[in-house]
Amino acid sequence: MADQPSGTGHPAGNAPAPNAPAPNAPAPKPTVRANGSSGKARYPAKYSALSLFTHGLRGRDWPRMWRRHEMRPSYDVVIIGAGVHGLATAYYLAANWGVTNVAVLDKGYLGGGGSGRNTAIVRANYLTPEGVRFYDRSVKLYENLAADLNFNVMYSQRGHLTLAHNDSSLRTMRWRAEVNKLEGVDSEVIGPDEIKELVPYMDTSENTRYPILGALYHPPGGIIRHDAVNWGYARGADIRGVHIHQETEVVGIDVEAGKVTGVQTSRGRIATPVVVNCTAGWASLISDMAGVKMPIITHPLQAAVTEPVKVFLNAVVVSGTLHVYVSQTDRGELVFGASTDPYASYSTRGSLEFTEELAGHILELMPSISKMRVLRQWAGLCDITPDFSPIMGVTPVEGFLADVGWGTYGFKAGPVAGESMAELIATGVTPELIASFDLARFAEGRLVGEKGAAAVGH
Amino acid sequence: MILVSCPWCGPRNSSEFRYVGESKGRPDPNAATPEEWRRYLYVKSNPADWATETWYHRAGCRRFFAVERHTVTNEIRETRRPAAQLRLEGGGS
Numbered sequence: 001m002a003d004q005p006s007g008t009g010h011p012a013g014n015a016p017a018p019n020a021p022a023p024n025a026p027a028p029k030p031t032v033r034a035n036g037s038s039g040k041a042r043y044p045a046k047y048s049a050l051s052l053f054t055h056g057l058r059g060r061d062w063p064r065m066w067r068r069h070e071m072r073p074s075y076d077v078v079i080i081g082a083g084v085h086g087l088a089t090a091y092y093l094a095a096n097w098g099v100t101n102v103a104v105l106d107k108g109y110l111g112g113g114g115s116g117r118n119t120a121i122v123r124a125n126y127l128t129p130e131g132v133r134f135y136d137r138s139v140k141l142y143e144n145l146a147a148d149l150n151f152n153v154m155y156s157q158r159g160h161l162t163l164a165h166n167d168s169s170l171r172t173m174r175w176r177a178e179v180n181k182l183e184g185v186d187s188e189v190i191g192p193d194e195i196k197e198l199v200p201y202m203d204t205s206e207n208t209r210y211p212i213l214g215a216l217y218h219p220p221g222g223i224i225r226h227d228a229v230n231w232g233y234a235r236g237a238d239i240r241g242v243h244i245h246q247e248t249e250v251v252g253i254d255v256e257a258g259k260v261t262g263v264q265t266s267r268g269r270i271a272t273p274v275v276v277n278c279t280a281g282w283a284s285l286i287s288d289m290a291g292v293k294m295p296i297i298t299h300p301l302q303a304a305v306t307e308p309v310k311v312f313l314n315a316v317v318v319s320g321t322l323h324v325y326v327s328q329t330d331r332g333e334l335v336f337g338a339s340t341d342p343y344a345s346y347s348t349r350g351s352l353e354f355t356e357e358l359a360g361h362i363l364e365l366m367p368s369i370s371k372m373r374v375l376r377q378w379a380g381l382c383d384i385t386p387d388f389s390p391i392m393g394v395t396p397v398e399g400f401l402a403d404v405g406w407g408t409y410g411f412k413a414g415p416v417a418g419e420s421m422a423e424l425i426a427t428g429v430t431p432e433l434i435a436s437f438d439l440a441r442f443a444e445g446r447l448v449g450e451k452g453a454a455a456v457g458h
Numbered sequence: 459m460i461l462v463s464c465p466w467c468g469p470r471n472s473s474e475f476r477y478v479g480e481s482k483g484r485p486d487p488n489a490a491t492p493e494e495w496r497r498y499l500y501v502k503s504n505p506a507d508w509a510t511e512t513w514y515h516r517a518g519c520r521r522f523f524a525v526e527r528h529t530v531t532n533e534i535r536e537t538r539r540p541a542a543q544l545r546l547e548g549g550g551s
């Protein structure tokens with residue numbers, strides 16, 4: 001009896017989805033544990049230092065962060081994809097607009113796409129005024145997210161450095177700094193001496209292969225705990241009545257006379273007048289089902305993490321020229337990323353050439369970490385658009401909405417995209433903040449070019 | 459690393475090549491409307507399936523050729539000279 005696994009999940013754990021029940025699992029029976037306490041716990045839990053303390057004293061289990069529901073035959077809104085975008089859209093629909101008859105469907109588990117695989121960099125130092133305003137709103141929402149969700153998302157605004165190793169990238173950095181300042185975003189170009197002060201372990205000498213000429217320094221940029229963001233939004237949406245259906249694959253979208261009427265899933269049909277496509281790397285497959293063509297190419301993006309060491313790196317460092325970026329987590333691991341794999345693919349296999357290239361380039365920046373060992377590497381799918389800006393809002397099919405084109409940079413946009421999409425769904429009016437990211441811009445030649453700020457630095 | 463077989467040079471590491479993209483017919487630049495031209499530039503079919511693509515042997519013979527690749531498994535079932543090249547050489551179709 002003592003070692004019997006309890007049926008309830010714990011709010012923090014290493015498994016990707018701590019509360020994802022096995023398919024068709026029977027409802028968990030309350031179990032009696034060694035200390036005699038019942039596994040049943042009241043939902044929802046309020047997280048605080050006091051509740052942590054009393055739970056510790058009583059040996060009580062925490063309730064699940066989100067529940068499992070029967071699928072209804074119809075919903076007011078169906079969101080495809082339980083990544084940060086789908087979950088944030090559901091959360092803001094319920095929290096800001098009181099729209100709660102909402103389902104979020106995912107063919108796999110919650111956060112199993114890019115939202116659980118990214119390197120969690122959050123920043124607003126983009127290149128276009130439209131982009132800077134949009135991502136800055138997300139930074140603001142992230143700053144208050146832990147309080148909003150009653151969930152620690154571990155947002156650390158430790159500063160973000162984009163290195164320039166040649167004149168042309170230094171020019172782009174100056175351009176970005178000026179656009180940022182005009183939009184009220186803290187960014188400035190700094191020289192090698194200041195860089196050395198911020199990152200003492202970086203080789204800023206002049207006799208390297210690609211000497212560092214300067215950097216765009218963006219103090220509010222930083223990293224966040226991506227799983228916590230996904231789980232926090234899921235929990236917040238669930239508390240307000242949203243249904244999250246994992247292991248529910250969308251296989252078709254019903255369109256009649258130019259309007260969405262429902263979705264076909266692996267668990268049956270759902271009638272709905274509104275479908276939101278939040279499927280990132282799979283976005284064009286879903287929009288094909290509705291007959292909407294998307295200018296998207298899916299590329300894998302890889303990342304890697306080392307064994308943990310004492311904290312020595314306090315900023316996020318990106319080098320476009322060397323195709324590499326690095327940050328250190330609170331646990332001490334170095335997290336590395338690079339550019340996307342060089343050909344379109346839906347495969348999430350890692351490759352040796354990625355790690356080889358990455359290691360070579362990172363050592364040009366920080367030769368002293370040559371003895372550190374890589375623990376693991378992984379890949380996720382990225383939906384790349386021609387201008388490196390997202391595709392948001394209405395499509396030619398009424399009721400079929402897009403929140404896609406997030407490429408290698410969409411995690412940071414989760415809050416602002418969710419907030420904006422929720423407003424669009426609730427009011428029927430496209431918010432000003434996302435108006436220039438519409439699908440029609442490609443046919444009309446109004447691209448929002450962000451390549452200079454988004455190709456390597458995610 | 460996937461292995462790509464150049465029709466001229468034989469099998470080489472994919473890092474020797476540049477992936478150009480899905481092959482598709484180009485509209486006549488003089489006749490196409492701006493909308494048609496932009497659709498040609500931007501919209502791809504992005505299949506999770508077999509795809510016909512153009513690759514370029516950058517670190518080799520520097521020629522373009524056609525590749526049949528499955529985008530989920532990355533298996534390559536065929537590489538061949540592009541139709542235009544075959545016409546130039548007076549062979550094939």
Ligand SMILES: Cc1cc2nc3c(=O)[nH]c(=O)nc-3n(C[C@H](O)[C@H](O)[C@H](O)COP(=O)(O)OP(=O)(O)OC[C@H]3O[C@@H](n4cnc5c(N)ncnc54)[C@H](O)[C@@H]3O)c2cc1C
Pocket residue numbers: 080081082083084085086105106107108109110111112113114115116117118119120121122248249250251278279280281282286301302303337378379380381382403406407408409410411412413458
């Ligand atoms: C290695 C890596 C590093 C990255 N680093 C950063 C970074 O530092 N900063 C940043 O801002 N961004 C980063 N990104 C990008 C970011 O991860 C994504 O843009 C973002 O997570 C997209 O979120 P999403 O919710 O739109 O999609 P996802 O989280 O990908 O979720 C899409 C979901 O749709 C589901 N789905 C697909 N098809 C179907 C179907 N037919 N039926 C039902 N469900 C379906 C999938 O299972 C998946 O869970 C990185 C990405 C990767 C891969």
Ligand SMILES: [Zn+2]
Pocket residue numbers: 464465466467468515518519520521
């Ligand atoms: Zn060749």
